Amino acid sequence: MSKPVRIAVTGAAGQIGYALLFRLASGEVFGPDQPVHLNLIELPHAMDALGGVVMELDDCAFPTLEGVTTADSDHLEDGFRDADYVMCVGSVPRKQGMERADLLKVNGGIFGPTGRAIDAAAAENVKVIVVGNPCNTNCLIAMSHAPRVPRENWFAMTRLDQNRAKSQLAQKAGVGVGDVNSLAIWGNHSPTMYPDFDHARIKGTPVPQAISDHDWLKGEFLTTVQQRGAAIIKARGASSAASAANAALDTLKDITRPTPEGEVFSAAICSTGQYGIEEGIMCSMPLRTDGTTWQVVEGWEHDEFAQAKIQASVDELKSERDTVRDLLG
Numbered sequence: 001m002s003k004p005v006r007i008a009v010t011g012a013a014g015q016i017g018y019a020l021l022f023r024l025a026s027g028e029v030f031g032p033d034q035p036v037h038l039n040l041i042e043l044p045h046a047m048d049a050l051g052g053v054v055m056e057l058d059d060c061a062f063p064t065l066e067g068v069t070t071a072d073s074d075h076l077e078d079g080f081r082d083a084d085y086v087m088c089v090g091s092v093p094r095k096q097g098m099e100r101a102d103l104l105k106v107n108g109g110i111f112g113p114t115g116r117a118i119d120a121a122a123a124e125n126v127k128v129i130v131v132g133n134p135c136n137t138n139c140l141i142a143m144s145h146a147p148r149v150p151r152e153n154w155f156a157m158t159r160l161d162q163n164r165a166k167s168q169l170a171q172k173a174g175v176g177v178g179d180v181n182s183l184a185i186w187g188n189h190s191p192t193m194y195p196d197f198d199h200a201r202i203k204g205t206p207v208p209q210a211i212s213d214h215d216w217l218k219g220e221f222l223t224t225v226q227q228r229g230a231a232i233i234k235a236r237g238a239s240s241a242a243s244a245a246n247a248a249l250d251t252l253k254d255i256t257r258p259t260p261e262g263e264v265f266s267a268a269i270c271s272t273g274q275y276g277i278e279e280g281i282m283c284s285m286p287l288r289t290d291g292t293t294w295q296v297v298e299g300w301e302h303d304e305f306a307q308a309k310i311q312a313s314v315d316e317l318k319s320e321r322d323t324v325r326d327l328l329g
């Protein structure tokens with residue numbers, strides 16, 4: 001057996017954590033021959049609950065789970081020690097009537113200490129996926145406190161939005177979700193995000209040709225995807241957890257496996273000015289990887305409608321960044 005891959009998860013006893021850890025431990029992401037070690041981090045008062053989750057992990061007897069380490073958030077460096085991957089889930093979810101940006105004041109403060117501890121203790125080539133909202137700007141805060149960790153190693157999760165958009169397009173076109181490819185999310189994980197239907201394909205055909213109802217594409221489709229998180233909170237009384245955990249696992253797979261031909265994946269990455277997007281903000285874009293190094297897919301052209309939507313989301317990211325200036329390292 002090879003050396004275990006070490007994955008740290010914050011907020012491990014929460015809703016998303018409970019839907020995430022068992023699949024991570026099962027070998028789903030790194031395969032049946034790759035042992036994994038989980039470093040689980042929680043607030044001090046949630047450590048008993050986390051103990052229960054660890055008992056359940058034991059009781060699954062996963063052959064791929066080499067071990068579990070726990071740490072409370074007063075000992076973050078112990079939690080992130082030698083982690084190859086960090087999944088930052090720990091933070092407060094919004095309630096009905098709130099926007100994700102309303103969480104900046106509540107959650108933003110978590111991510112400075114998180115970044116510093118990752119910088120101090122994680123493995124040399126650690127990759128970090130931020131899930132806790134507002135995830136783009138939380139990721140920016142953590143990254144700014146971790147100068148040792150290359151900027152290319154930071155991702156904020158927009159894969160759930162990609163999955164939601166694919167599913168809506170598949171249902172509208174009456175095809176399987178696997179027939180929809182190349183669907184990218186641009187911008188912020190917020191109601192301004194832009195699911196790029198122009199460059200998506202259904203069975204190889206550009207979506208605007210495969211779906212003739214362009215009013216739906218520019219209207220109901222966009223708002224359904226942009227407001228899906230709020231719709232789930234309204235219906236469930238709690239924010240999406242199983243689908244969020246699924247998307248977090250998809251993101252780990254996206255960044256560690258070569259992207260299939262004709263496909264892209266979405267995550268917010270630190271802009272270096274691609275598509276004229278301001279350098280230094282965490283902006284979702286279409287990505288491809290060989291499993292080691294990722295690139296932004298270049299050369300997509302946007303009409304005025306798409307350009308305005310993307311710009312609005314970029315402007316929102318800039319304004320979130322300005323709001324948290326005093327939290328940046």
Ligand SMILES: NC(=O)C1=CN([C@@H]2O[C@H](COP(=O)(O)OP(=O)(O)OC[C@H]3O[C@@H](n4cnc5c(N)ncnc54)[C@H](O)[C@@H]3O)[C@@H](O)[C@H]2O)C=CC1
Nearest residue numbers: 011013014015016042043073090091092093131132133244
């Ligand atoms: N990016 C995305 O697509 C999505 C993001 N989210 C976000 O994920 C976050 C977590 O959601 P849930 O698991 O449903 O919430 P939850 O409240 O069920 O669990 C969060 C857990 O984090 C822990 N926690 C809080 N502060 C912490 C800290 N400083 N260190 C370690 N642990 C800490 C809490 O004790 C709790 O157990 C929320 O911010 C939510 O808005 C949720 C769905 C999708």
Ligand SMILES: O=C([O-])CC(=O)C(=O)O
Nearest residue numbers: 094133228229230239240
């Ligand atoms: O909407 C929320 O607050 C949770 C979330 O990010 C999502 O479901 O996309």
